[in-house]
Every structure is written in structure tokens, then in C-alpha cells.
Amino acid sequence: MRTQRNDAWKRWALFVAVAASLCMLLWAGWTLLKGSRVIPVSSIQSDTAVTIGIPDAPSSIDIRTDDDPAIEQALLGNVYETLVSRGQDNSLAAGLAKQWEVSEDGLSYTFTLQSGLRFSNGHALDSSDVVWSLQQAVQQQYVGSEALDHLAEVANPDKDTVTITLSSPDPTLPRTLAGRAGIVYDEDASIDYARQALGSGPFTVSEFRQSVSIALRGNDSYWGQAPASSQITLRYFADESSMVEALRNGEIDMALPLSAATAQSLSEDPTLMVATGESLNKTTLVFNNDADSILSDSQMRQAIRYLVDTAVIAQSQADASRELGGPIGPLDPGYEDLTGLFPHDTDQGAALASYFGTSYYGGGLRFVVQQEYATLATTIASQIEQGGVPVNVEALAENDYQVRIDSRQFDLTLRTEDGDDSAAQYADPQSLSQYTDSQAQDQYKAAMAAPNDEEYQDGLRAFARTVSQDAASDWLYSCRTFVAAQPRLSGYATNMVDRWLPLSDIALS
Structure with missing residues (x-):
């Protein structure tokens, strides 16, 4: 009898267990249909995945042989x-x-x-x-x-x-x-570097879809602090407008780098956060120092620098971070604030320019720019003309502009210069400005041969001051970077994100 009772109890217990399991499954299915989560969010870590929108997709991820800056932006410091x-x-x-x-x-x-x-x-x-x-x-x-x-x-x-x-x-x-x-590579790695990556960084490449995305996952073998997000996807867009639409729709968590106009528009959206940072780029009024250019004379170049109000320009340009006074920017080694060398002074500029006489200018200074700089060029021209110097602005399509520049048929032009070594061009007589000065060249050569970083930066400061005092060009402003993100996103960098994109600290809260 004891055995029969035990068997009965066992059969009853099994029935209850099966019934309970079926009830749980039915309840789970019902709650899923109703849109509820059965499993707590924290246990599946859904918020550890972040998607970032970026323009300009790389065609490969071979950081060794492909010079596409997009590869460096995505992988340097993150994977390699x-x-x-x-x-x-x-x-x-x-x-x-x-x-x-x-x-x-x-x-x-x-x-x-x-x-x-x-x-x-x-x-x-x-x-x-x-x-x-x-x-x-x-x-x-x-x-x-x-x-x-x-x-x-x-x-x-x-x-x-x-x-x-x-x-x-x-x-x-x-x-x-x-x-x-x-970059330090693994000698024993046997991978297709165009589509795979193997480094020592906080992330690994889990998938590369050419012209579409790079999926990164946290590196389980990482020697340092684990990244804040277990997965980050870099999603590439053909144009800025489609990237912004994806951000507004919640398809991506961050978009960068943005144009100043787009950043201004997004700053009015209360559902998004817009942040700015410093770029290595600089917008410069480049002087043609050729012998047959009016600006081959240093006094004329100095006159232009007094006449151009760089402070007003920097305040009025949406992409401007700060006024510049020399070829080295605030994030570059050897930076020194040289804005005091040529403070805006129309009278001083006019006095220097008057030495040459109106006939000296012919039809006016040839101010040749690409169409995107037309408005800024007009502003600068009006400032120069207040000193009695006529200016003829020509805003050209890219191909026509390049023909004029290559043939050296210009006195002034506007350029946004890239990188933290753009000052080097003023030690190179074959550069765009074709500026030549033996003292500046010697100073640059000495800086590049310095035995340590302190003397190197001191040498760069001396070089930059010489070049600025001689008015080789007029450095208007350093540029800003712009990023837009969902309010829940934190830990992202803002400086230099057009070149490098550290991802370790990025996370959704």
C-alpha cells in the first residue's frame, strides 16, 4: 500500500509540474503578444549595444595598406x-x-x-x-x-x-x-586584413559589411578596462540627410561628424543632444607669394592682415571654434596665441596699402574661391576694400577653381587645411602659398632636428611667430566638430572625431 500511495503521489506531482509549466508557457506567450518582457532587461543587457552613424564608408578595413581615413577613425585605438x-x-x-x-x-x-x-x-x-x-x-x-x-x-x-x-x-x-x-600586430595572425582584424584593443571586428557597417564586440581577452558597451555598430550613410533621418527615427544613437548647418538645425530638436569639440582643421586666407603676385610684398600682406577682422569672422562662422593668428592650431604641438600680432586696424592697414597707389592693383586683388566659400569671401573682400584696396571675388565650381589655382592665377584664396602638421607647408616653397623665407625654413629645420619634445615645440613656436609676423597668409580660425546623440548616450568624445573615434566609454544609460 505504501508503494502504491507513493506512486500515486509521484504521478500527481508530475501532473502538477507539467500543468504549471504549461501555464507558465501560456502566460509567457500572452505577455509577449501584449508587448511585455518576461525576462528583465538587465539580464539580457540590451542597452549595451550602441549604433553610431558615420558618412564615408571604407571599402576595406586593412589599416596596413588602405590609406582611407575612415579605417583609422573606426579602428585605431578601438581594435588596433x-x-x-x-x-x-x-x-x-x-x-x-x-x-x-x-x-x-x-x-x-x-x-x-x-x-x-x-x-x-x-x-x-x-x-x-x-x-x-x-x-x-x-x-x-x-x-x-x-x-x-x-x-x-x-x-x-x-x-x-x-x-x-x-x-x-x-x-x-x-x-x-x-x-x-x-600599431602592434600579432606575427602569428593569419587573417584576410581587408575583411578581418586582429589587434589588442578593447573591441574586435565581429562583422564587416562593405559600404554598410562595421560591427564591433567587446574583446574578452582585453588587457585593460573592459569597454562600457559590449557591442558598437558603425553604420555608414551615403549622405548626411539620411544619417540625420536615422538619428531622428531612433535607428542610430549618435551621428558624426556633422556640418555646422545640420548641427544648428538639430540643436533646436529637444529630443536630441548636440555637442561641439575642437578639430585639427583650420580655415585660412591663403596669400599667393609668387613673384608676379601683388602679395609677394610683405608690406602688402601685412596691410591685408590689419584690414581683415579675424575676430568678427570667427564669431560669425558657425564652424569656427576660435580666432587664429598663426599656422599652428590650439591642438597642435607648438601652439602659441599669436592673435595679438595683427589686431584689426583699418587705419593701419590703409596706411600700409597706400604706399603702393591705386594703379598698383590693376583690376583689384584676384580673390578666387570655391563656391562654398563665396559668402565668407564677400565678407573678407568688403573688409579689405575699407582700406582702399579693390578686390575682385570669383566663386568657381571645383574643377574651374582647381584650374585657376594650378595656373597660379590668383592673389587670395580660402582653404580649410587638414591635420596637425599643416604648418609645415610654410617651410615648403612648393606649397600652395609658395611662401619662401630662409629664416623660417631654418627655424623649421631646427625644430624637426630637436633632440627632445620640449626643444621641438619651442622651435615650432619660433617658426610660427616668424611666419606670422611676415604675414605669409592670414589664419582665420580653427574649426569645430559637431556630434548629435540620443540623450541617454554618454561617454563619447567630441574633439577630433572627424579623425579618431574612441569608443571604450560610450554607453546607453
Whole structure:
């Protein structure tokens, strides 16, 4: 009897369990149909996935051989790491190397690696990988390897130390090693770099869809702090308007970089956040220093600089961050505020220009620009004309503009110059301005041969001051970057996002 009762109880218990399970399944199905979540949000971590909209999709992700800036923007610092890194103010910081030292003569650099470094496949990363990567960059002529011309020898006395010997001093070496030339690769990796990636960064590439998206996942083997989001997708758009529409519709969480006009429009949308940052780009009024140009005379160039009110221009341009007074921007090494050299002074400018007489100008200064700069060119022309100098503005389509520039048929033009080394053109007589000055060239050469960073930056400041005092051109303003995001998104950078996009701290709250 005991056995029969036990069997009965067991059958009853089984019935209850099955019935309860069926009820749970029915309830779960009903709640799903009603739109409720059975599983708490936190347990599936749905908010750890972020989608970022970007224009200009790369055709591959081979950061070694494809010079498309979009690859660098997506992968540098996120998937691939460099010996040295950059901060948000473009200053140098520890990367895979936690510190470095340079000899007094500037010919030897010693880098000490972080501890516990690993690639995303779990392989250990040590000094031998650094040596091999630098050798490969030079031998295979990877993108950026031309900046390693001074390299004489690379060695690893132990697994945590790398020594680099130069044939002549190069104070830009640490900055070079914060770019593509400083990426450390796994010698044992066997992948199709055009479609796959293997680095030591906080993310891995889980999927690359050409011209569509790059999907990144958190690197489980990462040696540093885990990223705030487990998945970030970079979604590429053919144009800015479709990217903005996707942001408004909630299809993406952030859009960048934006034009100033679009950023202004989005700032009026209460459902979005718009943030600005500093760019390395600079908008410059370029002077033609050719011998047959009116502006080959330094006094005439100085007159123009007094007549152009750069402060007013910087305040009126939506993409302007701050007024400039020289060829080096606020995020560039060697920056010094030189805006005081030529304060706006119409009387002073007119006095300098009057020396030449009205017949000297012929039909007026030839101010040739692309159509996008037409309004700004008209503003500048009116300021110059207040000093008695006639100006003829021509706004041309891109192809026609380039023909005029190539044939040197201009006195003034407007350009937005890219990068943190754009000042170098004023030491190059073959550049757009064709500015030539032996003192400036000697100062630049001395800066580039400095044995350490301090002397390098001091040398750049001296060079920039000479070039500015001689009015080689008129540097109007440094540019801003613009990003727009959903209010719940945090941890994103704003400076230089048109070139680099650190993703580790980005997360939805």
C-alpha cells in the first residue's frame, strides 16, 4: 500500500509540474503578444549595444595598406592599439608603452611596455611583436611608414623593453608611433586584413559589411578596462540627410561628424543632444607669394592682415571654434596665441596699402574661391576694400577653381587645411602659398632636428611667430566638430572625431 500511495503521489506531482509549466508557457506567450518582457532587461543587457552613424564608408578595413581615413577613425585605438596614444587634447599619452625615455642626443628611445598585454586571440603581446611590427611597417611600406625614415635599428633587450635607434634626431617619433606606424600586430595572425582584424584593443571586428557597417564586440581577452558597451555598430550613410533621418527615427544613437548647418538645425530638436569639440582643421586666407603676385610684398600682406577682422569672422562662422593668428592650431604641438600680432586696424592697414597707389592693383586683388566659400569671401573682400584696396571675388565650381589655382592665377584664396602638421607647408616653397623665407625654413629645420619634445615645440613656436609676423597668409580660425546623440548616450568624445573615434566609454544609460 505504501508503494502504491507513493506512486500515486509521484504521478500527481508530475501532473502538477507539467500543468504549471504549461501555464507558465501560456502566460509567457500572452505577455509577449501584449508587448511585455518576461525576462528583465538587465539580464539580457540590451542597452549595451550602441549604433553610431558615420558618412564615408571604407571599402576595406586593412589599416596596413588602405590609406582611407575612415579605417583609422573606426579602428585605431578601438581594435588596433599603438605604442603611444593621444589624449582628447591631442597630447601624447601612454599606450601599449606605459612610458618612454629619450637620450640627450635624441638618437635613442627606450619604451617600457604595459604588463599583461594580449591580442584578442589570447596570444601574449611582448616586445618581440613590437620589433616585428615596426620592421614589417618599413619593409612592406605600410601607410604612415614614411614617417619612420630616421629609423636605424629596433631591438628588444627583454620582453618588456623596446629600444629604437635613429640615424638622426626625430622629435616627432612618439607622435608618429601614436598613429598607424605605431600599431602592434600579432606575427602569428593569419587573417584576410581587408575583411578581418586582429589587434589588442578593447573591441574586435565581429562583422564587416562593405559600404554598410562595421560591427564591433567587446574583446574578452582585453588587457585593460573592459569597454562600457559590449557591442558598437558603425553604420555608414551615403549622405548626411539620411544619417540625420536615422538619428531622428531612433535607428542610430549618435551621428558624426556633422556640418555646422545640420548641427544648428538639430540643436533646436529637444529630443536630441548636440555637442561641439575642437578639430585639427583650420580655415585660412591663403596669400599667393609668387613673384608676379601683388602679395609677394610683405608690406602688402601685412596691410591685408590689419584690414581683415579675424575676430568678427570667427564669431560669425558657425564652424569656427576660435580666432587664429598663426599656422599652428590650439591642438597642435607648438601652439602659441599669436592673435595679438595683427589686431584689426583699418587705419593701419590703409596706411600700409597706400604706399603702393591705386594703379598698383590693376583690376583689384584676384580673390578666387570655391563656391562654398563665396559668402565668407564677400565678407573678407568688403573688409579689405575699407582700406582702399579693390578686390575682385570669383566663386568657381571645383574643377574651374582647381584650374585657376594650378595656373597660379590668383592673389587670395580660402582653404580649410587638414591635420596637425599643416604648418609645415610654410617651410615648403612648393606649397600652395609658395611662401619662401630662409629664416623660417631654418627655424623649421631646427625644430624637426630637436633632440627632445620640449626643444621641438619651442622651435615650432619660433617658426610660427616668424611666419606670422611676415604675414605669409592670414589664419582665420580653427574649426569645430559637431556630434548629435540620443540623450541617454554618454561617454563619447567630441574633439577630433572627424579623425579618431574612441569608443571604450560610450554607453546607453
